[in-house]
Amino acid sequence: MTDLALIIVSAVFVNNVIFSRFLGLCPYFGVSKKLDTAIGMSMAVIFVLTLAGTITYIIQTYLLVPLNIGYLQTIAFILIIASLVQFVEIVMKKVAPTLYRGLGIFLPLITTNCAILGISILSVQFKYDLIETIIFSFGSALGFGLALIIFSSVREALDTREIPKAFVGAPIAMIVAGILAMAFMGFSGMVK
Amino acid sequence: MFEIVIPGLILAGFALISASGLFVASKKFYVYEDPRIDEVEELLPGANCGGCGFAGCRAYAENAVNNKTVDPPCPVADAEAMQAVARLLDLEVEVKEKQVATLLCKGTHENSRSVMEYYGIDDCWAAMLVANSLKACAFSCLGLGSCVRACSFDAMLLKDGIVVIDEEKCTGCGMCLQACPKNLLFMRPVSGQVIVTCSNTDRGADARKACKIACIGCMKCEKSCHQNAIHVNDFLASIDYEKCTNCGDCVAACPTNAIEMRGQEVYVTA
Amino acid sequence: MLQLRTFKRGGIYPPHEKLSADAKIIFGEIPGNLLIPVNQHIGRPLKITVKKGDAVKRGDLLAESTGFISSNVHSPVDGKVLKIFRFPLLGGLIREVIQIQPTEPGKSFKEVLESDPYFDIDIGSLTPEAIRKRIEEAGIVGMGGAGFPTHVKLSPPPEKKIDALIINGAECEPYITADHRVMVERSSEIIKGIKILQRLFENVPVYIGIEENKPDALKILDELVSKDGDILIVPLKAKYPQGGEKQLIKAVLNREVPSKGLPMDVGVVVQNVATVLAVYDAFYYNRPLTERVVTVSGNVVNQPGNILLPVGTPVSYVVKKFEIDVQKVRLLIAGGPMMGRTSHSFESPVTKTTSALLFFDNRVFAERRENPCLRCGSCLRVCPMGLDVALYTQMIKADKIAPEAKDHIQDCIECGSCAFVCPADRRLVQWMRLGKTIIRREN
Amino acid sequence: MNVKEKLLKSFFVENPVTGLLLGLCPTLATTTSAENGLGMGLATTFVLVSSNVVISLLRNVIPNRVRIPSFIVVIATFVTIVDMGMQATLYDLHKTLGLFIPLIVVNCIILGRAEAFASKNNLWDSFLDGLFMGLGFTFSLFILGSVREILGTGNWLGMALVPGDWSTILVFVLAPGAFLSLGFILVGMNKIARVIEGGK
């Protein structure tokens, strides 16, 4: 139990996907202009990443490893993730239209979110078992969501500040992310 | 050989499953979106200025494709681009002349004296809450630059208490028109060189008192015009650019220099 | 005396500076020239009923209302319409005015008033409809500052049950003493005016809210109503903006007018004492609202006082009457320093809503530049409406007003408490007003 | 537009990183030194060029509806080739770049160019496009890597630039420094881009 809690704390704070692992940065900077979108995106990522982490784990353990074709990992994972995302989109549209309006529009963005592929590959590298993989994927997604939501609220606030012209947009976003990363460094060493 | 074919078959199986699944799904749930929307959007300038009245270029493109129309034309795009859009949609497009924003006031500090010391916020709309005019003329440009800030093309700047417009940079998007609380800006075709630089509708004497170059409604210009292109209403002259031939007779006739002739060269005071 | 009541949230304690509190209301003369603004109220613009060269009598209609939320304007004097033109009013707006040349300039205005016939009417015989109609005809508007037509305020829709009538005698703005003097000098007339208003609502209790810093007014009115069971004097703490309608209701009845709501939503009608006096005049003297008491004060006025002026009197008349050194004046405020508007012309006329004319040199007004907001939160602490002024003004400045902030911005009562305490000298009220303009423009 | 102009443009104006903000993950993660940045950039360039070429060749064969899955498979193939190739030849570099080699697959630049350019243009143009885009990417990674390496360790491409006993600003080789330096580089690059565009 403690191990699982540590995995979560590690994934959310200590080794945050954004600030420590540098994964999923494109959507992080792309979808963080508005808080509402950021919340939607976070939810979508939490859902898809947990699902993708689980499925890729199963594929890896029961297909790629026994057949000794580990080198197909990248290509197989990305194929699975791409089709999974599209399936989820289609299914959600049909089964839960309300949910789709909230989250669905973010799903295409997730295909190219390298956090999904990255975390899937990492949980294989870390030799996690199934439960640990699920927790790790979920925690990483949670860390992504946390970082995204804080960041987007800060960026919304920046809209009303008098940022010097040269820094408006991406540069100031980078600097904010840098300062946030410094704050996140305070959590280092919390999980050994 | 075997170790090459087997992985191939496995991945092919993967692809088979996902492709057929997606194929079935996409058949069932396919939402048609006209690919021409993208193409139109690509032809547009992408300034997202909203000058056309739609929420950005994408919305304009959607409207253009769905309703098969380029009306209103994009105010920023040049004629060539609009023709390209029209060709794409198999439409005839009427080429309109470039429009530029024009300030109908020449109430510089020198011409219309300040009657107060304004301490409030540097914004025309905010100033209007404190005083309707900062100068002797009630119709004058406030000179606080709300239009300058509204311009996305860097085409305006403040000088001597009024705004001057760089007609080369002006795209005619019209955002500044809405930003002016005094409605002093209007669009004129770029070839129209004669401008009545005044908006004062007070009687002659009052207007004269307020500003050195005010239009006093004396009708001399109306009489001088051979094209019937200039008319005085409410003690203020205005020009019909459809008829005006830039002959300059009214400019010569005006006793207060309220009518201005702009040269062939673009008026840039930057 | 009763315990002092007040509103709880926010508020400030600016210096009272009631320099003219003991100065009796004086009467001037008919000035040589009157500029009567056509629109002196909030609501639909009026239609001018006279033209250049027309002769008018005192009380004649100059411009008539064009709808329900609209209010007539009458001539205060006999005279001739000289010109109708646009002119800067007190507060900087440039609007249409009717210039009247009085036939008897220099005649004492007290004489003019005394020549009005007195009607001893029987209040009991008046129907509510007749009362509302008379008030509408007389062109009475809220004289506390806003200028909202009084008959509209007195005509709540039937589903709004009115169970309290509050008379606003708080007069919380610094310097202004006009209402104070009216309460002291014309207390019995005010009570009679209240009786008329009481006829509109059945058995409604009346509360007269007066700030504690007017002990003489409290005493006089308390004595007058002591035999009346249904009129109650409520002494209030001297705190700004105690005279704000919503704050007054909160203080007197502890009811909170909902956001974007009106006093009638909590069953209350609020009237200013000066307005009540105008109602009295409208019935007992058949006078339309053509004159009002104005406080003349400020640090360049040697003898601050209160004067009854006909509507349309130019400020220059007051300057002469109070012997103000025009060379010293750098700031002319119509109304109090907290909510009043500046003016730039000494020829601008007094209107129905001008409660004070304050003259200052620039000593009290050292130049102040807007500094960046520090988010110190002072404005939030003092805002009687509990608004997040610092956040809203930042949004307004960036022209990015969050949807959830829009309602709150429109709730601002523009009392000025926030800007009064702002250490960065930000024009918070002007920003909020600009925000309202932007929101209105968007709709 | 001639080749030289296009090259210049892909370096400054349409640079995938500083102009379009694409491919940020490897940009920030692998630029702890100029050498790493260079390595990552070249690996990406290889994938970009190869996939552009192949997709351009296949552009008439691939049905529209499975366009993206097909592109991804093609790209993933080349990524895996790079992955294995680097492991076999440049083992140390591969170790530092680590996870980010397989992640080239989801680098938006590659899919973006495949979609926007290679699927519509002929082989030669696609090749050039991939090459220029890749070099632009490499260029910004190299700049960012250089800045971080110099400030953070006092070295550049393995050469010591400051005396050994000087303190260097360690934060630049750590995560926060990546964001901060890119923020300031963006400002600089945008200024240069404006000069180049204005010069025309």
Add this chain to the structure above:
Amino acid sequence: MEANGVLIMDSSPLGRTGESTRKIMFTVCLTLVPALAVSVWMFGWDAVRVLVLTAVFTVGVEALIAKFSNTKIDYLDGSALLTGILLAMNVPSNAPWWMLLIGAVVAVVIGKQVFGGLGQNIFNPALVARVFLLISFPMQMTSWPLPGAFDGTTGATPLGILKTEGIGAIKTIGVGDLAMGHIGGSLGEISALALLIGSLYLFYKKYITWEIPVAFIGTVFVFTGAFYLINPAQYASPVFHIFTGGLFLGALYMATDMVTSPLSFKGKLLFGFGCGFFTALIRLFGSYPEGVSFAILFMNAFVPLLDRYFPDKKFGMVKNG
């Protein structure tokens, strides 16, 4: 009738109180004097050197920016000075000049001016600089001259000792030492008592309110106390935690920084709670001995969210009326 000059037109209200940005900033600087005096007493001229250098650097950097920027920057408004003093209180008294210069540049440029200057920044500039220095120069920033030892002996802060040596090593440090400043540490973190005395005036002037400091310190007390109760042999007492490190400096002067803290009552309480929680978390489990700076910096990022979701109740926000 004409006045001497034209009249002034401005928006209401036309009066104001005597408060100004400068007054607030310089008052805050002045209230730091007791703490500064203690640090000078403890560290001697070195403390003065660090103080003066940092203040000169921050104001100087801001003045340079003011000179080359086309926006108006009042570099003498005291805000840069305050940032400088707070930064000086966060570094060891033997910090080399170049470190102070880097800190000043980071504080003014990255912490403040890239956001548009005074009042526009999201993060506390002094803390941005401190964390930047702490991460960049961990060696210089974690070995502190010992108070009263003018021979250059250095050592760790009590929290640092706790982290490396364990609970046994701090047994000898009494509460009185902690409160009075007889401990190793940065200029500002040594004397909790002096800081408290200085800040009393700020409370009186309402420049700071009680919510953040109380919630902050209270949370640290409760969390560290809980662990102390569970296992006193491994965790230090809450009293120790409260009087060590930059907790008082952070809670009274950094977290309450007007620009970077929430506006509403609930927001302030939550902000203080968050700061306290993360401080305790980092101190108890993290690898850095001190977590105050990180916690405040982290919570600064939450301020827009807190402002948005926990506003004060507005007048008239009632159901019926």
Add this chain to the structure above:
Amino acid sequence: MDKQESGIRIIGVLVLIAFFAAALLAYVNKITRDPIARNMKEETKRAVRIVLNTLGEIHYPDDPALKKLNDFEARYFPAVGKDSALVGYAIIVKAPNGFGGDFDLMVGIDSTGKVLDTYVLNHKETPGLGDNMKKEDFKKQFRNRTLENTKWMVKKDGGDIDALTAATITSRAFTSGVKRALLTFKALHKGKQK
């Protein structure tokens, strides 16, 4: 555009692409498999050469042997010189309880039990503090020390080792790592002598 495309063709193309892609990869894998495996081993072997640098030309096995002790285990490479005599060991141990957890340390020990050099294989210590243990200034104090002639503790704890400034915990871990290696050596050596 391609509305006429049949489902079979769509799926078929994708399947074909996938097939060829995987086949290509399988082929590349076949070529690169061996070099990759060699590279992976090469890394540790290079470390061995570094820690046993002073011994001159040596030979050692490709894969390390495992030695289990009571409370930890170590892997080691026995090195033989030109004349096939055992000249020393490169011992890989886990240095326990560093700042960022355990880290892998390789210690070179000559046949007399003297420490030759140390090499940190992987670690998560704080940059700028703990990772200074890789620096020569710190490493040199361990050379020529033996299990017997040194108190294997940092000075703060009453030992002989100078701790890194502001990184006592790392130094402690490092020190006990080296001690573990020496204990391993002792155990190995004892076995040899018997």
